[in-house]
């Protein structure tokens with residue numbers, strides 16, 4: 841091996857590049873599932889690979905295992921519309937992501953996430969009141 845070849849670690853080691861890419865995708869949403877807001881543990885192909893979907897950032901979104909598994913090979917937007925946690929802002933974010941407008945997608949997700957936290961807090965409050973009763 842020529843010594844200059846060693847400079848390009850990413851080219852020599854595609855797995856390293858893949859890992860960096862996956863990390864960056866999770867970072868965009870603060871490690872949360874684009875569909876439901878839970879911790880993202882996987883990368884979901886919005887257009888499934890079985891239907892010709894590519895492993896590009898525009899087609900790959902951070903998802904929790906439950907969403908990723910449940911959605912399976914279905915069209916993401918059709919599947920998402922039927923979910924209990926459906927949020928139109930997230931649907932818009934997914935669409936923006938697919939169009940490659942990650943900045944808009946992240947803004948919409950932050951908007952949806954702030955509400956998610958508030959409703960979570962209310963839920964906890966209700967629960968403690970219930971226990972106290």
Ligand SMILES: [Zn+2]
Nearest residue numbers: 873876904907
């Ligand atoms: Zn999820």
